[in-house]
Amino acid sequence: MSIKCVAYTSKLSIDLTDKNYSSEIIKIVNKSRINNKNLGVTGILLFSGSHVFQYLEGDNDTIATLLYRIKKDSRHQFHSLALHKTGDKRLFPTWNMRLISPNTASQRKVIGKICDHYKVVLDLDGFQLEDELVKGTPSPVVVPLLQSHAQNVQKDSQQKKQALKPTSKVPFEGYLLELKSWPRPRTLNENKGILQLCSALSAKPCTLNHLRAQSIYSHDEDLINALNLLDRLNFLIRTQDKSQLGQEPLQLNTKIKKNNDVKNRFSQAIKRFIHSAKLGS
Amino acid sequence: MSAVKDYKKLAIVGEVGSGKTQLISTISEIAPLETEARSSVDIGKEFTTVGIDYGRLQLGKGMALGLYGLPGQSRYSFLWDIVRDGLWGLLILVKYGEHFHEDVFLSVIKHFDIVALQTPIVIGVSHSESLSDDDIDAIASKIESALQTIGITAPILTVDPRKVESCLSVLELLDYLSRYRN
Ligand SMILES: Nc1nc2c(ncn2[C@@H]2O[C@H](COP(=O)(O)OP(=O)(O)OP(=O)(O)O)[C@@H](O)[C@H]2O)c(=O)[nH]1
Ligand SMILES: [Mg+2]
Numbered sequence: 001m002s003i004k005c006v007a008y009t010s011k012l013s014i015d016l017t018d019k020n021y022s023s024e025i026i027k028i029v030n031k032s033r034i035n036n037k038n039l040g041v042t043g044i045l046l047f048s049g050s051h052v053f054q055y056l057e058g059d060n061d062t063i064a065t066l067l068y069r070i071k072k073d074s075r076h077q078f079h080s081l082a083l084h085k086t087g088d089k090r091l092f093p094t095w096n097m098r099l100i101s102p103n104t105a106s107q108r109k110v111i112g113k114i115c116d117h118y119k120v121v122l123d124l125d126g127f128q129l130e131d132e133l134v135k136g137t138p139s140p141v142v143v144p145l146l147q148s149h150a151q152n153v154q155k156d157s158q159q160k161k162q163a164l165k166p167t168s169k170v171p172f173e174g175y176l177l178e179l180k181s182w183p184r185p186r187t188l189n190e191n192k193g194i195l196q197l198c199s200a201l202s203a204k205p206c207t208l209n210h211l212r213a214q215s216i217y218s219h220d221e222d223l224i225n226a227l228n229l230l231d232r233l234n235f236l237i238r239t240q241d242k243s244q245l246g247q248e249p250l251q252l253n254t255k256i257k258k259n260n261d262v263k264n265r266f267s268q269a270i271k272r273f274i275h276s277a278k279l280g281s
Numbered sequence: 282m283s284a285v286k287d288y289k290k291l292a293i294v295g296e297v298g299s300g301k302t303q304l305i306s307t308i309s310e311i312a313p314l315e316t317e318a319r320s321s322v323d324i325g326k327e328f329t330t331v332g333i334d335y336g337r338l339q340l341g342k343g344m345a346l347g348l349y350g351l352p353g354q355s356r357y358s359f360l361w362d363i364v365r366d367g368l369w370g371l372l373i374l375v376k377y378g379e380h381f382h383e384d385v386f387l388s389v390i391k392h393f394d395i396v397a398l399q400t401p402i403v404i405g406v407s408h409s410e411s412l413s414d415d416d417i418d419a420i421a422s423k424i425e426s427a428l429q430t431i432g433i434t435a436p437i438l439t440v441d442p443r444k445v446e447s448c449l450s451v452l453e454l455l456d457y458l459s460r461y462r463n
Binding site: 065185198202203 | 346
Protein backbone atom coordinates (compact mmCIF):
# COMPACT_ATOMS: atom_id res chain seq x y z
CA MET A 1 0.00 0.00 0.00
CA SER A 2 1.31 3.44 -0.77
CA ILE A 3 1.92 5.96 1.95
CA LYS A 4 1.50 9.69 1.60
CA CYS A 5 4.22 11.70 3.31
CA VAL A 6 4.04 15.41 3.88
CA ALA A 7 5.95 17.94 5.90
CA TYR A 8 5.08 21.54 6.52
CA THR A 9 6.21 24.50 8.51
CA SER A 10 3.94 26.86 10.31
CA LYS A 11 3.95 29.56 12.93
CA LEU A 12 1.73 29.11 15.92
CA SER A 13 -0.23 32.10 17.04
CA ILE A 14 -0.12 30.91 20.64
CA ASP A 15 2.73 31.96 22.86
CA LEU A 16 5.47 29.36 23.08
CA THR A 17 8.23 31.50 24.46
CA ASP A 18 8.38 29.53 27.70
CA LYS A 19 11.51 27.47 27.24
CA ASN A 20 10.29 24.51 29.32
CA TYR A 21 7.69 23.25 26.86
CA SER A 22 4.69 25.30 27.56
CA SER A 23 1.71 23.25 28.58
CA GLU A 24 0.13 24.26 25.29
CA ILE A 25 2.60 22.14 23.33
CA ILE A 26 2.05 19.15 25.53
CA LYS A 27 -1.66 19.50 25.02
CA ILE A 28 -1.30 19.67 21.25
CA VAL A 29 1.04 16.71 21.10
CA ASN A 30 -1.04 14.52 23.37
CA LYS A 31 -4.17 15.23 21.45
CA SER A 32 -2.60 14.61 18.08
CA ARG A 33 -0.98 11.42 19.33
CA ILE A 34 -4.35 9.95 20.20
CA ASN A 35 -5.91 11.17 16.97
CA ASN A 36 -3.06 9.87 14.89
CA LYS A 37 -3.15 6.50 16.51
CA ASN A 38 -6.78 6.13 15.52
CA LEU A 39 -6.08 7.38 12.03
CA GLY A 40 -2.98 5.30 11.44
CA VAL A 41 -0.81 8.37 11.09
CA THR A 42 2.82 8.47 12.18
CA GLY A 43 5.35 11.26 12.20
CA ILE A 44 7.30 13.80 14.15
CA LEU A 45 6.88 17.29 15.45
CA LEU A 46 9.57 19.92 16.03
CA PHE A 47 9.34 23.28 17.72
CA SER A 48 11.62 26.23 17.46
CA GLY A 49 10.33 29.33 19.16
CA SER A 50 6.82 29.66 17.92
CA HIS A 51 7.56 27.80 14.69
CA VAL A 52 6.53 24.24 14.05
CA PHE A 53 7.85 21.67 11.67
CA GLN A 54 5.72 18.59 11.30
CA TYR A 55 6.24 15.47 9.25
CA LEU A 56 3.22 13.20 8.72
CA GLU A 57 2.80 9.88 6.99
CA GLY A 58 -0.36 7.88 6.43
CA ASP A 59 -2.92 7.03 3.82
CA ASN A 60 -3.62 9.61 1.16
CA ASP A 61 -7.09 10.70 2.19
CA THR A 62 -6.29 10.84 5.88
CA ILE A 63 -3.29 13.04 5.25
CA ALA A 64 -5.30 15.26 2.91
CA THR A 65 -7.90 15.71 5.62
CA LEU A 66 -5.36 16.38 8.36
CA LEU A 67 -3.56 18.96 6.31
CA TYR A 68 -6.83 20.63 5.46
CA ARG A 69 -7.66 20.86 9.15
CA ILE A 70 -4.27 22.26 10.00
CA LYS A 71 -4.54 24.92 7.33
CA LYS A 72 -7.95 25.91 8.65
CA ASP A 73 -6.86 25.84 12.29
CA SER A 74 -6.73 29.40 13.56
CA ARG A 75 -3.79 28.57 15.82
CA HIS A 76 -1.62 27.89 12.78
CA GLN A 77 -0.26 30.39 10.33
CA PHE A 78 0.52 27.87 7.67
CA HIS A 79 3.76 28.68 5.90
CA SER A 80 4.50 26.11 3.30
CA LEU A 81 4.58 22.51 2.35
CA ALA A 82 8.18 21.39 2.58
CA LEU A 83 7.62 17.87 1.36
CA HIS A 84 4.92 16.04 -0.54
CA LYS A 85 5.72 12.49 -1.58
CA THR A 86 4.27 9.08 -2.03
CA GLY A 87 6.32 6.27 -0.62
CA ASP A 88 5.94 2.59 0.03
CA LYS A 89 7.16 2.47 3.59
CA ARG A 90 6.96 4.56 6.69
CA LEU A 91 9.98 6.38 7.97
CA PHE A 92 8.75 6.45 11.58
CA PRO A 93 6.45 3.42 11.80
CA THR A 94 6.25 3.39 15.58
CA TRP A 95 5.88 7.08 16.33
CA ASN A 96 2.32 8.36 16.38
CA MET A 97 3.58 11.88 16.84
CA ARG A 98 6.94 12.05 18.42
CA LEU A 99 7.89 15.38 19.87
CA ILE A 100 11.56 15.88 19.16
CA SER A 101 13.34 17.61 21.99
CA PRO A 102 14.27 21.10 21.02
CA ASN A 103 17.99 20.78 20.78
CA THR A 104 19.83 21.16 17.58
CA ALA A 105 21.41 17.73 17.56
CA SER A 106 18.21 15.71 17.80
CA GLN A 107 16.35 17.97 15.45
CA ARG A 108 19.12 17.77 12.94
CA LYS A 109 19.15 14.03 13.21
CA VAL A 110 15.49 13.54 12.28
CA ILE A 111 15.47 16.19 9.58
CA GLY A 112 18.60 14.62 8.17
CA LYS A 113 16.84 11.30 8.17
CA ILE A 114 13.94 12.71 6.17
CA CYS A 115 16.27 14.49 3.74
CA ASP A 116 18.29 11.36 3.17
CA HIS A 117 15.29 9.15 2.73
CA TYR A 118 13.60 11.34 0.15
CA LYS A 119 16.78 12.67 -1.39
CA VAL A 120 15.68 16.25 -0.99
CA VAL A 121 16.74 19.38 0.74
CA LEU A 122 13.84 20.56 2.84
CA ASP A 123 12.99 24.19 2.67
CA LEU A 124 12.24 24.90 6.32
CA ASP A 125 10.61 28.21 5.62
CA GLY A 126 10.81 30.20 8.84
CA PHE A 127 11.83 27.28 11.00
CA GLN A 128 15.31 27.75 12.39
CA LEU A 129 17.61 25.51 14.30
CA GLU A 130 20.23 27.10 16.49
CA ASP A 131 22.97 26.56 13.95
CA GLU A 132 22.80 26.41 10.21
CA LEU A 133 21.47 22.93 9.69
CA VAL A 134 18.45 24.04 7.84
CA LYS A 135 19.55 23.97 4.26
CA GLY A 136 20.56 20.46 4.62
CA THR A 137 22.59 17.57 5.57
CA PRO A 138 23.88 17.30 2.03
CA SER A 139 21.98 14.52 0.36
CA PRO A 140 23.24 12.39 -2.50
CA VAL A 141 20.87 14.02 -4.93
CA VAL A 142 20.06 17.63 -4.33
CA VAL A 143 16.69 18.48 -5.82
CA PRO A 144 14.90 21.53 -4.57
CA LEU A 145 11.28 20.45 -4.52
CA LEU A 146 9.61 23.23 -6.37
CA GLN A 147 12.15 23.37 -9.08
CA SER A 148 11.88 19.69 -9.83
CA HIS A 149 8.14 20.01 -9.93
CA ALA A 150 8.34 22.87 -12.38
CA GLN A 151 10.68 20.87 -14.55
CA ASN A 152 8.31 17.95 -14.58
CA VAL A 153 5.44 20.12 -15.60
CA GLN A 154 7.49 21.62 -18.35
CA LYS A 155 8.61 18.24 -19.56
CA ASP A 156 5.02 17.03 -19.57
CA SER A 157 3.75 19.83 -21.69
CA GLN A 158 6.68 19.56 -24.06
CA GLN A 159 6.03 15.90 -24.53
CA LYS A 160 2.37 16.57 -25.07
CA LYS A 161 3.15 19.21 -27.62
CA GLN A 162 5.30 16.82 -29.58
CA ALA A 163 2.74 14.08 -29.41
CA LEU A 164 0.06 16.23 -30.93
CA LYS A 165 0.14 16.65 -34.66
CA PRO A 166 -0.91 20.15 -35.62
CA THR A 167 -4.47 20.12 -36.93
CA SER A 168 -4.57 21.00 -40.57
CA LYS A 169 -7.78 23.01 -40.43
CA VAL A 170 -9.53 24.49 -37.45
CA PRO A 171 -12.90 22.73 -37.58
CA PHE A 172 -14.77 24.87 -35.07
CA GLU A 173 -14.17 28.27 -36.61
CA GLY A 174 -17.35 30.02 -37.71
CA TYR A 175 -19.65 27.97 -35.50
CA LEU A 176 -21.52 28.55 -32.32
CA LEU A 177 -20.75 25.74 -29.92
CA GLU A 178 -23.00 24.52 -27.19
CA LEU A 179 -23.06 21.61 -24.80
CA LYS A 180 -25.67 19.00 -25.66
CA SER A 181 -25.22 16.94 -22.51
CA TRP A 182 -22.55 16.35 -19.90
CA PRO A 183 -20.01 13.56 -20.24
CA ARG A 184 -20.12 10.66 -17.81
CA PRO A 185 -18.83 11.01 -14.23
CA ARG A 186 -15.61 9.12 -14.91
CA THR A 187 -14.58 11.52 -17.65
CA LEU A 188 -15.47 14.53 -15.54
CA ASN A 189 -13.75 13.29 -12.41
CA GLU A 190 -10.54 12.74 -14.24
CA ASN A 191 -10.32 15.71 -16.50
CA LYS A 192 -10.21 19.26 -15.17
CA GLY A 193 -9.94 20.78 -18.63
CA ILE A 194 -13.06 19.05 -19.90
CA LEU A 195 -14.87 20.04 -16.74
CA GLN A 196 -14.06 23.68 -17.31
CA LEU A 197 -14.72 23.57 -21.02
CA CYS A 198 -18.12 21.96 -20.51
CA SER A 199 -18.97 24.56 -17.88
CA ALA A 200 -18.27 27.31 -20.38
CA LEU A 201 -20.18 25.55 -23.14
CA SER A 202 -23.16 24.91 -20.89
CA ALA A 203 -23.54 28.54 -19.93
CA LYS A 204 -24.26 29.84 -23.41
CA PRO A 205 -23.38 29.23 -27.06
CA CYS A 206 -19.74 30.12 -27.57
CA THR A 207 -17.55 30.95 -30.50
CA LEU A 208 -14.12 29.41 -30.68
CA ASN A 209 -12.58 32.76 -29.92
CA HIS A 210 -14.72 33.15 -26.85
CA LEU A 211 -13.44 29.80 -25.62
CA ARG A 212 -9.88 30.77 -26.41
CA ALA A 213 -10.32 33.89 -24.32
CA GLN A 214 -11.19 31.79 -21.27
CA SER A 215 -7.65 30.37 -21.35
CA ILE A 216 -8.76 26.98 -20.14
CA TYR A 217 -5.87 25.38 -21.99
CA SER A 218 -2.51 26.95 -22.46
CA HIS A 219 -2.12 25.53 -25.96
CA ASP A 220 -4.62 26.01 -28.72
CA GLU A 221 -4.16 22.41 -29.91
CA ASP A 222 -5.31 21.17 -26.52
CA LEU A 223 -8.51 23.18 -26.79
CA ILE A 224 -9.16 21.91 -30.29
CA ASN A 225 -8.46 18.35 -29.23
CA ALA A 226 -10.82 18.60 -26.28
CA LEU A 227 -13.53 19.99 -28.54
CA ASN A 228 -12.86 17.20 -31.01
CA LEU A 229 -13.27 14.69 -28.24
CA LEU A 230 -16.59 16.17 -27.13
CA ASP A 231 -17.72 16.34 -30.73
CA ARG A 232 -16.84 12.73 -31.46
CA LEU A 233 -18.68 11.57 -28.37
CA ASN A 234 -21.69 13.58 -29.43
CA PHE A 235 -21.73 16.02 -26.53
CA LEU A 236 -21.53 19.09 -28.72
CA ILE A 237 -24.06 21.09 -30.72
CA ARG A 238 -22.63 23.08 -33.60
CA THR A 239 -24.59 25.74 -35.39
CA GLN A 240 -23.42 28.11 -38.08
CA ASP A 241 -22.50 31.44 -36.53
CA LYS A 242 -24.55 33.87 -38.57
CA SER A 243 -24.62 36.69 -36.07
CA GLN A 244 -20.88 37.24 -36.03
CA LEU A 245 -21.10 37.06 -32.30
CA GLY A 246 -17.45 37.89 -31.94
CA GLN A 247 -18.02 41.38 -33.31
CA GLU A 248 -21.07 42.55 -31.45
CA PRO A 249 -20.85 46.22 -30.47
CA LEU A 250 -19.41 46.88 -27.07
CA GLN A 251 -22.19 48.27 -24.95
CA LEU A 252 -21.29 47.65 -21.41
CA ASN A 253 -24.07 48.29 -19.06
CA THR A 254 -22.28 49.59 -16.00
CA LYS A 255 -24.61 47.80 -13.64
CA ILE A 256 -23.88 44.45 -15.24
CA LYS A 257 -20.21 45.22 -15.14
CA LYS A 258 -20.37 45.94 -11.44
CA ASN A 259 -22.21 42.70 -10.82
CA ASN A 260 -19.55 40.84 -12.71
CA ASP A 261 -16.83 42.44 -10.65
CA VAL A 262 -18.42 41.25 -7.46
CA LYS A 263 -18.88 37.81 -8.97
CA ASN A 264 -15.29 37.65 -10.12
CA ARG A 265 -14.07 38.66 -6.72
CA PHE A 266 -16.02 35.84 -5.14
CA SER A 267 -14.84 33.39 -7.75
CA GLN A 268 -11.23 34.42 -7.18
CA ALA A 269 -11.72 33.91 -3.47
CA ILE A 270 -13.16 30.43 -3.99
CA LYS A 271 -10.31 29.56 -6.29
CA ARG A 272 -7.75 30.72 -3.76
CA PHE A 273 -9.51 28.79 -1.05
CA ILE A 274 -9.54 25.55 -3.03
CA HIS A 275 -5.97 25.99 -4.11
CA SER A 276 -4.68 26.57 -0.62
CA ALA A 277 -6.73 23.71 0.79
CA LYS A 278 -5.44 21.12 -1.63
CA LEU A 279 -2.93 18.56 -0.55
CA GLY A 280 -0.34 19.46 -3.11
CA SER A 281 -0.09 23.16 -2.32
CA MET B 282 -14.54 40.05 13.67
CA SER B 283 -15.13 42.14 10.57
CA ALA B 284 -18.54 42.05 8.97
CA VAL B 285 -19.05 39.70 6.07
CA LYS B 286 -19.95 41.82 3.10
CA ASP B 287 -20.12 39.11 0.53
CA TYR B 288 -21.89 36.08 1.85
CA LYS B 289 -23.20 33.37 -0.44
CA LYS B 290 -24.83 30.07 0.16
CA LEU B 291 -24.27 26.56 -1.04
CA ALA B 292 -27.30 24.32 -0.61
CA ILE B 293 -26.65 20.64 -0.22
CA VAL B 294 -29.83 18.68 -0.61
CA GLY B 295 -30.33 14.95 -0.50
CA GLU B 296 -32.28 12.16 1.04
CA VAL B 297 -31.54 10.48 4.33
CA GLY B 298 -28.01 9.18 4.59
CA SER B 299 -26.81 10.71 1.34
CA GLY B 300 -23.92 12.44 3.11
CA LYS B 301 -25.01 16.03 3.73
CA THR B 302 -23.84 16.19 7.31
CA GLN B 303 -20.67 14.34 6.41
CA LEU B 304 -19.77 16.67 3.57
CA ILE B 305 -20.25 19.75 5.68
CA SER B 306 -18.28 18.40 8.58
CA THR B 307 -15.49 17.39 6.22
CA ILE B 308 -14.87 20.87 4.83
CA SER B 309 -16.39 23.30 7.27
CA GLU B 310 -14.10 25.25 9.53
CA ILE B 311 -13.90 23.99 13.05
CA ALA B 312 -11.76 26.61 14.69
CA PRO B 313 -13.53 27.87 17.80
CA LEU B 314 -13.18 31.52 16.85
CA GLU B 315 -15.69 31.09 14.10
CA THR B 316 -18.54 30.04 16.31
CA GLU B 317 -19.49 33.67 16.65
CA ALA B 318 -19.89 34.08 12.95
CA ARG B 319 -21.89 30.94 12.82
CA SER B 320 -24.47 32.05 15.27
CA SER B 321 -24.67 35.51 13.77
CA VAL B 322 -26.16 34.01 10.66
CA ASP B 323 -29.88 33.92 10.84
CA ILE B 324 -30.67 30.28 11.44
CA GLY B 325 -33.18 29.76 14.17
CA LYS B 326 -32.34 27.14 16.72
CA GLU B 327 -35.51 25.22 16.02
CA PHE B 328 -34.24 24.47 12.53
CA THR B 329 -31.36 22.39 13.73
CA THR B 330 -33.72 19.93 15.36
CA VAL B 331 -35.45 19.23 12.09
CA GLY B 332 -32.14 18.60 10.46
CA ILE B 333 -30.44 21.59 8.96
CA ASP B 334 -26.69 21.33 8.93
CA TYR B 335 -24.76 24.52 8.87
CA GLY B 336 -21.13 25.10 8.06
CA ARG B 337 -19.04 27.90 6.75
CA LEU B 338 -15.94 28.62 4.73
CA GLN B 339 -14.17 31.91 5.30
CA LEU B 340 -12.86 32.93 1.91
CA GLY B 341 -10.84 35.95 2.80
CA LYS B 342 -11.62 39.49 3.82
CA GLY B 343 -15.35 40.02 3.98
CA MET B 344 -16.21 36.92 2.00
CA ALA B 345 -17.69 33.66 3.14
CA LEU B 346 -19.58 30.71 1.79
CA GLY B 347 -22.30 29.24 3.98
CA LEU B 348 -22.89 25.52 3.69
CA TYR B 349 -26.46 24.42 4.25
CA GLY B 350 -27.42 20.79 4.42
CA LEU B 351 -31.12 20.44 3.73
CA PRO B 352 -33.33 17.37 3.75
CA GLY B 353 -34.53 16.29 0.33
CA GLN B 354 -38.15 15.48 0.99
CA SER B 355 -40.47 18.17 -0.26
CA ARG B 356 -42.38 18.34 3.00
CA TYR B 357 -39.29 20.22 4.19
CA SER B 358 -39.43 22.66 1.32
CA PHE B 359 -40.11 25.47 3.78
CA LEU B 360 -36.51 24.94 4.90
CA TRP B 361 -35.22 25.23 1.38
CA ASP B 362 -36.38 28.81 1.30
CA ILE B 363 -33.77 29.75 3.87
CA VAL B 364 -31.10 29.57 1.23
CA ARG B 365 -32.98 31.22 -1.58
CA ASP B 366 -31.39 34.60 -0.99
CA GLY B 367 -27.78 34.65 -2.08
CA LEU B 368 -27.79 31.10 -3.36
CA TRP B 369 -24.42 30.45 -5.04
CA GLY B 370 -24.93 26.83 -5.98
CA LEU B 371 -26.95 23.72 -5.48
CA LEU B 372 -25.49 20.30 -4.85
CA ILE B 373 -27.91 17.42 -4.91
CA LEU B 374 -26.58 14.27 -3.33
CA VAL B 375 -27.95 10.97 -4.55
CA LYS B 376 -27.11 7.95 -2.45
CA TYR B 377 -26.14 5.02 -4.60
CA GLY B 378 -27.85 1.79 -3.66
CA GLU B 379 -31.05 3.37 -2.43
CA HIS B 380 -34.04 3.56 -4.67
CA PHE B 381 -33.74 6.69 -6.80
CA HIS B 382 -36.86 8.74 -6.15
CA GLU B 383 -37.18 10.67 -9.35
CA ASP B 384 -40.09 12.78 -8.17
CA VAL B 385 -38.35 13.81 -4.96
CA PHE B 386 -35.20 14.63 -6.88
CA LEU B 387 -37.03 16.73 -9.44
CA SER B 388 -39.11 18.58 -6.89
CA VAL B 389 -35.93 20.02 -5.38
CA ILE B 390 -34.73 21.30 -8.72
CA LYS B 391 -38.10 22.73 -9.60
CA HIS B 392 -38.42 24.41 -6.24
CA PHE B 393 -35.14 26.24 -6.65
CA ASP B 394 -36.11 27.42 -10.09
CA ILE B 395 -32.58 26.92 -11.22
CA VAL B 396 -33.23 27.53 -14.90
CA ALA B 397 -34.71 30.97 -14.47
CA LEU B 398 -32.21 31.98 -11.81
CA GLN B 399 -29.27 30.36 -13.61
CA THR B 400 -28.13 28.74 -10.41
CA PRO B 401 -25.16 26.42 -10.87
CA ILE B 402 -26.17 22.87 -10.08
CA VAL B 403 -24.16 19.68 -9.62
CA ILE B 404 -25.44 16.19 -8.96
CA GLY B 405 -23.19 14.09 -6.73
CA VAL B 406 -23.58 10.35 -6.47
CA SER B 407 -22.37 9.29 -3.03
CA HIS B 408 -21.66 5.85 -1.58
CA SER B 409 -20.16 5.13 -4.96
CA GLU B 410 -16.48 4.58 -4.16
CA SER B 411 -16.45 0.88 -4.91
CA LEU B 412 -18.62 0.91 -8.03
CA SER B 413 -17.60 -0.19 -11.48
CA ASP B 414 -17.82 2.23 -14.38
CA ASP B 415 -20.88 0.37 -15.61
CA ASP B 416 -22.72 0.81 -12.33
CA ILE B 417 -21.88 4.50 -12.32
CA ASP B 418 -23.03 4.89 -15.90
CA ALA B 419 -26.28 3.17 -15.05
CA ILE B 420 -27.19 5.51 -12.22
CA ALA B 421 -25.92 8.50 -14.20
CA SER B 422 -28.21 7.75 -17.11
CA LYS B 423 -31.13 7.30 -14.74
CA ILE B 424 -30.43 10.74 -13.30
CA GLU B 425 -29.84 12.19 -16.72
CA SER B 426 -33.17 11.05 -18.12
CA ALA B 427 -34.92 12.42 -15.04
CA LEU B 428 -33.29 15.78 -15.74
CA GLN B 429 -34.33 15.61 -19.36
CA THR B 430 -37.98 15.43 -18.41
CA ILE B 431 -37.66 18.98 -17.14
CA GLY B 432 -35.41 20.04 -19.96
CA ILE B 433 -32.12 20.52 -18.19
CA THR B 434 -28.70 18.98 -18.34
CA ALA B 435 -26.33 19.09 -15.39
CA PRO B 436 -22.98 17.58 -14.52
CA ILE B 437 -23.10 14.35 -12.56
CA LEU B 438 -20.07 13.44 -10.46
CA THR B 439 -19.26 10.70 -8.05
CA VAL B 440 -18.63 12.27 -4.67
CA ASP B 441 -17.22 10.89 -1.47
CA PRO B 442 -18.32 13.31 1.25
CA ARG B 443 -15.78 11.82 3.64
CA LYS B 444 -12.90 13.00 1.50
CA VAL B 445 -11.63 16.55 1.40
CA GLU B 446 -10.36 16.39 -2.16
CA SER B 447 -13.62 15.03 -3.44
CA CYS B 448 -15.58 17.81 -1.73
CA LEU B 449 -13.19 20.42 -3.10
CA SER B 450 -13.74 19.11 -6.63
CA VAL B 451 -17.44 19.82 -6.26
CA LEU B 452 -16.71 23.38 -5.15
CA GLU B 453 -14.36 23.79 -8.08
CA LEU B 454 -16.98 22.66 -10.57
CA LEU B 455 -19.62 24.93 -9.04
CA ASP B 456 -17.17 27.79 -9.36
CA TYR B 457 -16.59 27.03 -13.05
CA LEU B 458 -20.32 26.88 -13.62
CA SER B 459 -20.91 30.13 -11.85
CA ARG B 460 -18.01 31.92 -13.49
CA TYR B 461 -19.29 31.36 -17.00
CA ARG B 462 -22.87 32.43 -16.37
CA ASN B 463 -23.83 35.63 -18.25
N1 LIG C 1 -18.77 4.71 2.31
C1 LIG C 1 -19.36 5.88 2.23
N2 LIG C 1 -19.97 6.40 3.29
C2 LIG C 1 -20.56 7.61 3.16
C3 LIG C 1 -20.55 8.31 1.96
N3 LIG C 1 -21.23 9.46 2.14
C4 LIG C 1 -21.66 9.45 3.42
N4 LIG C 1 -21.26 8.33 4.04
C5 LIG C 1 -21.54 7.92 5.41
O1 LIG C 1 -22.92 7.65 5.50
C6 LIG C 1 -23.43 8.03 6.76
C7 LIG C 1 -24.61 8.97 6.61
O2 LIG C 1 -24.16 10.21 6.12
P1 LIG C 1 -24.75 11.59 6.65
O3 LIG C 1 -23.83 12.67 6.24
O4 LIG C 1 -25.11 11.50 8.07
O5 LIG C 1 -26.08 11.67 5.79
P2 LIG C 1 -27.15 12.86 5.77
O6 LIG C 1 -27.38 13.19 4.35
O7 LIG C 1 -26.73 13.94 6.65
O8 LIG C 1 -28.43 12.10 6.33
P3 LIG C 1 -29.68 12.70 7.16
O9 LIG C 1 -29.18 13.77 8.05
O10 LIG C 1 -30.20 11.53 7.91
O11 LIG C 1 -30.66 13.18 6.15
C8 LIG C 1 -22.27 8.65 7.51
O12 LIG C 1 -21.72 7.68 8.35
C9 LIG C 1 -21.30 9.00 6.41
O13 LIG C 1 -19.97 8.99 6.85
C10 LIG C 1 -19.86 7.73 0.82
O14 LIG C 1 -19.79 8.29 -0.28
N5 LIG C 1 -19.29 6.52 1.03
MG1 LIG D 1 -27.60 14.77 8.39
